Amino acid sequence: MSHPADFLFWGMPVISTLFQHAPSPLERLALPEFESAGLSVWIKRDDLLRMGPGLALCGNKWRKLKYNLAAARSGGHTQLLTFGGAFSNHIAAVAGAGAAFKFKTIGIIRGEAPPGLNPTLRFARECGMHLHFVDRATFRSKENPAFLHRLEQAYGPFYHLPEGGTNEKALEGAREIVTECQYQQPTLKADYWCVSAGTGGTAAGMTLEAKPGSKVLAFSALKGDFLKRDLASLLAGYPAAGDWALITDFHFGGYAKYRPELLQFLNHFYQEQGIALDPIYTGKLLFGLVDLAKHRFFPKGSTLVAVHTGGLQGIHGFNERFGGLLHYTP
Numbered sequence: 001m002s003h004p005a006d007f008l009f010w011g012m013p014v015i016s017t018l019f020q021h022a023p024s025p026l027e028r029l030a031l032p033e034f035e036s037a038g039l040s041v042w043i044k045r046d047d048l049l050r051m052g053p054g055l056a057l058c059g060n061k062w063r064k065l066k067y068n069l070a071a072a073r074s075g076g077h078t079q080l081l082t083f084g085g086a087f088s089n090h091i092a093a094v095a096g097a098g099a100a101f102k103f104k105t106i107g108i109i110r111g112e113a114p115p116g117l118n119p120t121l122r123f124a125r126e127c128g129m130h131l132h133f134v135d136r137a138t139f140r141s142k143e144n145p146a147f148l149h150r151l152e153q154a155y156g157p158f159y160h161l162p163e164g165g166t167n168e169k170a171l172e173g174a175r176e177i178v179t180e181c182q183y184q185q186p187t188l189k190a191d192y193w194c195v196s197a198g199t200g201g202t203a204a205g206m207t208l209e210a211k212p213g214s215k216v217l218a219f220s221a222l223k224g225d226f227l228k229r230d231l232a233s234l235l236a237g238y239p240a241a242g243d244w245a246l247i248t249d250f251h252f253g254g255y256a257k258y259r260p261e262l263l264q265f266l267n268h269f270y271q272e273q274g275i276a277l278d279p280i281y282t283g284k285l286l287f288g289l290v291d292l293a294k295h296r297f298f299p300k301g302s303t304l305v306a307v308h309t310g311g312l313q314g315i316h317g318f319n320e321r322f323g324g325l326l327h328y329t330p
C-alpha cells in the first residue's frame with residue numbers, strides 16, 4: 001500500500017533534492033506532565049516536511065498548498081498571487097513553492113515595506129516573489145472582485161490563493177494529516193486531534209477525517225472567538241464532518257504577542273525534546289496542552305495527537321524583532 005501523498009507531482013519540474021516529503025514522522029511525546037495525567041501523547045512532525053528552499057514550505061502550509069499547486073498547474077497557470085502580512089508563514093510558503101515548482105509569484109503585502117525588509121520578506125524576494133505593498137485599507141479589499149481584476153490587469157492571469165491559503169483544496173490537503181497518522185499507526189485511536197488555528201483551515205480539514213468518538217481541538221493563535229464562526233462556515237458544506245471545539249485560552253494576545261512564560265516554555269521544550277516550536281502557533285499549542293494536562297482537562301487514559309504545523313521560518317523574524325528571545329535557530 002502506498003501512502004496517500006505519493007507522486008502527486010509526477011512529471012512536474014521539481015527540484016527533488018529539496019524535498020523531504022510525506023509521511024512525516026509520528027512520534028511519542030512523553031512529557032512528565034502528560035505521563036502523570038495518564039495521557040498518551042503523539043506529535044505529528046509536519047515541521048520536518050520540506051518542499052522547497054529553506055524552512056518555508058513545510059508543515060500545514062505545504063498541506064494546504066499541495067492540491068492548489070496541482071490545480072494551478074493543471075489549469076495552465078504560470079503565476080500564483082496571494083496576500084499576507086509582513087511576517088506571514090503563508091507568504092514565505094508561496095514564495096518557496098514558486099521556487100520549487102517554477103511558478104512566478106506575487107505577494108500583496110499589508111502595510112509599508114519595512115526598511116531592509118525582514119527575514120520573511122527577504123526570503124520571499126530571494127525566491128523570486130514580486131512584493132507589492134498596499135496600505136491596510138486597500139488590503140482589506142483582498143477578496144473584492146474589482147480589486148482582483150485590477151491586479152490581473154497589472155500582472156496578467158494568476159491563480160489566486162486567499163490570505164492564509166485556506167480554501168476547499170486546502171482542506172483536502174489538511175485532511176491527509178489524519179489519514180497519514182492512521183496509516184502510520186493503525187492501532188492508534190486518537191481521542192483528541194490537537195492543532196493550532198489561524199484561519200481554521202487546517203483544523204477544518206482534519207475534522208473531515210476525524211472518526212466518530214474523536215474530537216479536533218483547534219487552539220486559536222488569535223484573540224477573540226470569530227474563529228468559531230469561521231470554522232463552522234468552513235465546515236458548513238460537509239454534513240459528515242467530525243466533532244470539534246475551539247480552545248481560546250492560549251492565544252497570548254495575538255500574533256506578535258508573547259509572555260515570558262511562553263518563551264521560557266519554548267526554550268525549555270527545545271532543550272529537553274530537541275524540537276523547535278514557533279512562538280506564534282505551535283508554541284502556544286504545546287503550552288496549552290501541558291497546561292490543560294496539568295489541570296486534568298483530558299480524561300485519564302486519553303490518546304492525543306498534536307500536530308507540529310511548522311512555522312519555523314518565523315523564528316528568525318521574531319528574534320530579529322525582539323532581540324534573540326528564543327535560544328535556538330531551526
Ligand SMILES: *Cc1c(COP(=O)(O)O)cnc(C)c1O
Pocket residue numbers: 059060061089090164166196197198199200201202203278281282309310311312
Ligand atoms: C498558518 C499556520 C497555522 C494556522 O493554520 P490555519 O489553517 O490558518 O488555521 C498553524 N500553524 C502554523 C505553524 C502556521 O504557519
